[in-house]
Amino acid sequence: xxxxxxxxxxxxxxxxxxxxxxxxxxxxxxxxxxxxxxxxxxxxxxxxxxxxxxxxxxxxxxxxxxxxxxxxxxxxxxxxxxxxxxxxxxxxxxxxxxxxxxxxxxxxxxxxx
Amino acid sequence: xxxxxxxxxxxxxxxxxxxxxxxxxxxxxxxxxxxxxxxxxxxxxxxxxxxxxxxxxxxxxxxxxxxxxxxxxxxxxxxxxxxxxxxxxxxxxxxxxxxxxxxxxxxxxxxxxxxx
Numbered sequence: 001x002x003x004x005x006x007x008x009x010x011x012x013x014x015x016x017x018x019x020x021x022x023x024x025x026x027x028x029x030x031x032x033x034x035x036x037x038x039x040x041x042x043x044x045x046x047x048x049x050x051x052x053x054x055x056x057x058x059x060x061x062x063x064x065x066x067x068x069x070x071x072x073x074x075x076x077x078x079x080x081x082x083x084x085x086x087x088x089x090x091x092x093x094x095x096x097x098x099x100x101x102x103x104x105x106x107x108x109x110x111x112x113x
Numbered sequence: 114x115x116x117x118x119x120x121x122x123x124x125x126x127x128x129x130x131x132x133x134x135x136x137x138x139x140x141x142x143x144x145x146x147x148x149x150x151x152x153x154x155x156x157x158x159x160x161x162x163x164x165x166x167x168x169x170x171x172x173x174x175x176x177x178x179x180x181x182x183x184x185x186x187x188x189x190x191x192x193x194x195x196x197x198x199x200x201x202x203x204x205x206x207x208x209x210x211x212x213x214x215x216x217x218x219x220x221x222x223x224x225x226x227x228x229x
Contacts, residue, residue: 103148105154
């Protein structure tokens with residue numbers, strides 16, 4: 001079975017703090033893909049980052065970075081120097097099982113000025 | 114470059130009624146997927162359309178049906194509405210056979226359906 005778990009329901013930080021969003025996934029596929037999406041109040045899901053299952057190299061893109069560890073089935077996402085505009089709900093997603101997407105329940109991030 | 118567009122943005126229906134939601138994919142995309150997002154939850158996969166055929170389906174009853182047109186746009190139909198069908202319905206587009214299998218879905222702003 002495929003499953004994505006985001007244990008953090010809501011996180012509040014003060015602007016300029018770093019924040020890490022946790023994601024744990026389950027899949028029996030050997031090849032799969034992991035994504036992070038941001039959902040502002042407007043409703044549209046905005047693609048942020050992606051990672052293939054066969055590439056565990058962690059990267060940094062601007063203020064975003066991610067830590068992918070197959071050994072623990074985790075795909076954590078970090079925002080450095082958070083800003084008020086980062087306030088949104090963040091979803092971790094798994095693409096597996098014949099290219100179906102499975103989303104976690106989301107983590108609401110509140111960045112206070 | 115037009116993104117994914119959905120209509121209407123909001124809809125209020127009564128239990129037992131039927132509803133049709135519409136979606137135009139991002140320019141260049143040929144596949145449309147529909148998702149249901151209940152309040153406080155992540156999106157749940159309903160089904161996917163490619164070449165005017167339903168290719169994959171999630172765990173949703175037959176009351177949920179769809180259609181894809183030759184121009185790749187799509188409709189989601191829900192019959193015999195229940196209170197529990199109240200949710201944000203998101204349309205996502207992609208390429209069925211893309212060079213990079215890790216291509217993301219592109220989402221529209223969604224249609225907020227309220228069933229009373």
